Every structure is written in C-alpha cells, then in structure tokens.
Amino acid sequence: MLSYIYSAFFWIGFLAVVPYLALVAYGAYGCPEQNLKTKYNAKWALVTGGSSGIGAAIVRKLASQGLNIVVAALDDQTLVKFKADIQKEFPSLEFRFVPCDLSTPDGQGYMDAVKKATSDIDVQILCNNAGFITTGCFADITLGRNMANYHTNVTAGVLLTHHFLNRMIDTGKSGLITFTSSSAGFIPNPMSALYSSTKIFLTTFAASLAAETVEDKVDVLVVHPSPINSNFYSNAGKMSALLSAQKISSPPSVIAETICRNAGKVVVADQGPITVIMKIVLAKVLDWNVFTEIMKLALRFNGDYKAMKVRRNIKSQ
Template sequence: MTPILAATEDIKVQLVFNNAGYISTGLFADTDLERLRCNLECNAGCAVPITHHFLRKMIERKEKGLITFTSSASCYLPGPTATLYSPSKAFLTNFANTIAAENHDIGIDVVVIHPSPVNTNFYKNEGPQLDSLKTAQKAAASPANIAEQIFASAGRLTVWDQGLTCGVFRVVNKVLDYQIFTEVITRFAFLNGDHKKLCKASKTRNEGKSQ
C-alpha cells in the first residue's frame, strides 16, 4: 500500500479500479506455496486495503464515488488446474456486493464485472500452459469493451455479466444446482486433457511409482 498512498496523497480519489489479477496454473499440491499466496494476494487480498482506504476517504469528505472490481466468469465454477483463480474471483464478487450494499445510500457506487475472455497479457500466465486457455484466447474481446461496460453499469447495476462465456456459465448454474455441478466436475475432471497432462507431469503424484 505504501506506493499507492504516496502517489495519491494530494489527490481526491473518487474512482477506484480494482483490476489487478492473473492466473497461476498447475495442480495445487505441485505448486509452490509462496506462488499460491502471491496469486491469492494479487487477485483478492490487495483489494481489501485499497478499497478500505479510498472508501473511507470518500466517506470522510462526504463525496460520491465509484469503486469497481474486475472479477471473472470463472467465479461461478470450480477451477481445477488453476486452483486459486476461481475461488479468488468468487471472493472478489461477494466482497464487492457487500461493499455495494453498505454504501449505496451515500452515493458511492460499486460495480463488479464478470468478463468473458479478454485480450490482455492474462494469457502469458504463470505455470504450465493449458489448452483451455489457448481456446479461450481465440474468443477474447477487447479490453476497451470491458471498460465501456464498467462505466455503463455505474449507478445502474452492481454485477455485470459480460459476454457469451459468462452467459453460458450462468445458464449452467441455473440448470444445475451448484453442489450438483461440483459433483459432476469432481467425478469427471480426470477426463479433461489439461488435467491429464498435469497429472502425467506431476512430481508429487508420480514420486515413488518407478521404485
């Protein structure tokens, strides 16, 4: 937070964009714990002190404002092979919704957007390359489109589901109860190509097999 505080010390910030995030791929047990912690902090944890600081400043100055969060369509689903991405985005969505409910009455708007694939450096991910990400990148939208939809949602919607991928995920959640869908993924994840590839390369799983 220190660089952020220093850079905004003499600025009355009324627009806050919690946009930082990346995907770290691999099986959970095979991934270095520090790498997991960094991923969780960037995707979810850092939004807490940033939002807390600037929200308090807005309230103290009795100013209106906008706080936005870039979540993901993945927040609606379990995310094997990229263990912390979906959970961290689910936290971000719920956190944003809670902040929205607390501060709507004083004119501070909160928007959380669930983008479908976006054409950014997101796909230069940390960890093993996944075929599913390569497929998603082919359908990626322009970042400018996401920015436009965030501003269009301000003062109108708290949660904005953007794009076809997000729409499909929502439909799946309507058709199948989340718990049921989780059971389906749990029992059939081993058939996924990325899962097979990671398991084959897993030092943790394969240790001692050749002995």
C-alpha cells in the same frame, strides 16, 4: 397433481432466468455510456494493473473522459512503455505511476507508496483490476506462488478499497469502486483452484459492499468479463481451456465500456455471451453441488489434468 408439478418447475425456471436476462439486457443495451468524471464530479481515478490489457483500456477510457489517473502496476518494461505511451496520448492530463508488487501479504510496501502518491488528491474512482491466474494442481504449485496469486487478486483489492472508501466517506465525495472478477468464480475450477476462489471472493465482497455504501453515494461494480484478449493468456501456461477461450476473445476496451455504462446502474455486470451462457447453464440450470460431483468424477479424463498433474514418487515408510 402432475400439472401443479409442471407449473411449479416452469415458475422456478422462469424466476431463475428471466429477471436475470432482463438485468443483463438492461446492463448491456439499456445503459448508455456515462462520463464518469461528470457523474462523480471527480478529478482522479486509480487503476491497478493499469499498464496492460483490461487495466490499460480502463485507463485510456477514463483519460478520454478527462480524468487524471494513478496507475499502480508491476515495476517492469510493460509499465515503462505504457507510461511513455499514455503521456503522449493525453498530454493535457496528469498521470501518476506507482510501480509496485501487489502480491505481498500485508501490502505495507505498496500501500505506503499509494498513500504517498495520493495524499494531496481525492481518488473518487478506484478500479481494482490487477490479477493473474496460476494453472496446475494446487499441491504442485509452490505455496509462495499460490499466496502471491491470492494476495494480488484479493488482498490488494481489500486494502485499497478500505483505504479509498474511507477517504470518500470522510470527505463526503461520491465515487465508484470496481472489481474485475471472472466467470471462473461461478463454478469449481480444478487446475486453477485458487484463481476461481479469489474471483468469487471479489464478487461476493463487491455485492455485499454495494448495499453498505448506497447512503455514502459510493457505487460498487463488479464485472465478469467474457474472454478478453490480453497478456492474461500468455502468462497463464498452456491449458487448452484457456487457449480455446483466447480464440473467441474480445478486445479489452469492451470492459472499459461496460464499466462506463454500468457504473451506478447495476452492481454485477455479466459482460458478453460466454459469461451469460456460463451463468445460466453452469450456475442456474446445473446445480453447483451436482456440478462439483461431476467434476470430481470426470477430471481424471481431462487432457489438461493428465498433462499437468505431477506424478510423484511415493515415499514408502
């Protein structure tokens, strides 16, 4: 009897981890880099948050493959500098810039601007990449900031994907839609509750979409980066878990390479060892419900929580 139980545990563990690792190995080592311009017979790509970090690396990689690119990003000095640099680096290519704030609730302003900038071109590669993290207890962060975070990370990707996916289907052109998600979505993330929730939304959305669009010849790819050295951390506030992650971060170019290797090959790309270890240990070995209970008991001892939780003067009745 005991031997059946051991054997059952072995097979459950084997089936949970080995096919996953095989897929990770295929994505990381079995897929050579592809030229996405050739693969999708495409002329244009659009990258959100394309002015810095991962987005800028995606822009550079796609431009090096000969694609013209629409860059949608905040109207700030980062965009001004990136605009000058990228045009100098790739003088033979065409770039269009849509300075916009993706944090608005209905997307009206930026969707109109994006549609105007792309009405005469076929965008066949859409990289939904813009996003940021807000740290602290959800109740202590203003609702406006929380919702801006939500709309940038989620709403913008949904609206842009709906628009460009329909354009691809209506024109019969093949294409690629990518999402920059995060391993933060694998687990409950107190002190950045909204961020991790928006990221797991992107992952589930992309994974569901990928099956629907196979017959339309539109590939969907969602990437879970291991820590990447970018402004993400400088904009995140002083949270020790994030500062530690930054110390072991890789350059943004690894995500651009992951996209070019994995497009059309896998749907979910868990990039780098940190993401893979997190997926195995925190999402496969340790049960999610159990992890949640541990988190609930342990958070009060966490240094970030102690430092960031705002202690209120309780109003007496």
